[in-house]
Amino acid sequence: MAGKLRVTQTRSTISHIARNRATIKALGLHRIGDTNDVPDNEATRGMVRQVRFLVSVEELPEESK
Numbered sequence: 001m002a003g004k005l006r007v008t009q010t011r012s013t014i015s016h017i018a019r020n021r022a023t024i025k026a027l028g029l030h031r032i033g034d035t036n037d038v039p040d041n042e043a044t045r046g047m048v049r050q051v052r053f054l055v056s057v058e059e060l061p062e063e064s065k
Contacts, residue, residue: 003062005044008035011054023051 009029013021027047028036037060038044048057 003040004037004060005040005048006035006037006058006060007048008056009033009054010056013054016054020051020054023047024054027051027055029055 007027007029009024009032012032013024027038027044028034040059048055
């Protein structure tokens, strides 16, 4: 799990609990359609799992050096 995840916000955080809004913000997302590349580790996978109904996720291949 050393690659990256591309997380895109697909639904609004309006009418969701503050914990979900804070998780979306911690992932670096601000509005519907925003995309952010985050490291693929246990912490970010847990964050994505908590808001899986608000985001879409795709795994990015590991970059070779």
